[in-house]
Amino acid sequence: MSDSQIFDELKRSRFNRRPLIVKQIGAEWVLYDEQTSTAHCLNGVAAEIWTACEEETSGTDIKVALRFERPDVRDEDILASLNEMLKLGILEESTSSEAVSVSRRELVRKLGLTAAIALPIAITSVLVPPAAAAASCGHLGALCSGTKPCCPGIGLGCVAGTCVGVGH
């Protein structure tokens, strides 16, 4: 894949940040998506890319925004990061359908493989569990209910309000 292919792709693509809960914690940013109950932690570079995507921002606009603070970030890093952010649902793509190149997916797939090793961008994501799953679970013989499930993964089931062994 050539540099010009990547540049063309950045120029064509348009991105918007999704409306998420945002909190800056030192050099990192924590994002929370209420629709998917997913939390993400972006390192400094990732956060700068994400925040640059204000309204119909193109990949080249992002490159310009990062030019002075992050001269080391390459075009392929930006493209791979944008793709990762799209997959995680923290960005939306607003590129017109005619402008999306046929080879885009293949290009990004290759980038993902090569850039993953050296990428200065880091994003961690977790699914935040519902209330009952974030609290204690029932052990063998304990009472259980819709609000207090039996502990998963050890062959227990809630039968008539009590956690009993259901075997594997």
Next chain:
Amino acid sequence: MEKIDRLGWAAGVSFEAFGLRVGIRVRDQQVLNSLISRIPGQWSLRNSAEVDRLYSVVTPAVIRRNVRPLYVLYGDHGRLSRTERFEEMLDSFESDLDLYIAANSPETLFIHAGAVRWKEHAILIPGRSRTGKTSLVAEFLHAGASYYSDDLAIVDRSGYLHPYPRPLSVRIANDTSRRVRPEDLGAESAKSGRISVVLFTEYVASASWCPSRITHGQGILRLLQNVPSARKQPALVIDVLENAIKNAEVQASYRGEKESTVNSVLNYLDCRSVA
């Protein structure tokens, strides 16, 4: 709910705890007293019958010979437990009330975590069930630490950790558990304070405690998975968590035996104090 309403109630109470209004109604005053003894923390009686959650306990009107009594606990309109053992019904009430408060309190953040205090250091040990939290907490108490909580740690909006004095739920044979009061382990209640260190850990037989520091952003992500109210009020929860750990070190490691882990942590904290 109407069916439950028609049962005929002899006594009841309405109280406020952690910013939530809760009601209990029973058919026997003695049962009410036992339930009241399980209400956590500081709570106050209310005059109004309007509540956010209502518990109803149905007990037999007459105890007959050769007939086992049955205790049925309802939370609003849903049945929570139906048991012949009174203590079991009380445990079920306590467990549901804890979760209800933890998931809905507008003023206090609950974290699924054990917490102890060693000298001036408040130690938070978040984690899912069966990760060895309670055994670690018990070992810290054996070593002389004071006690915040075994299962639910509470943090106010300014980020201060406070005691939530429930008995420890210690696992015994056959994977069942028994309640142990912290006093029985020689532990005192800890005084409120800022969190010094957060330990994300899990018991693995062959492992040893070899912690790496993780960033506060990563720490908040992991803590979010242990906060029952995280989905309900995410912005507030993230703010409070940031406040709570802003001066804390966040460490993560698998661990082996609890004795060596506790020794390592306490030595580290003592050295940190001297430095």
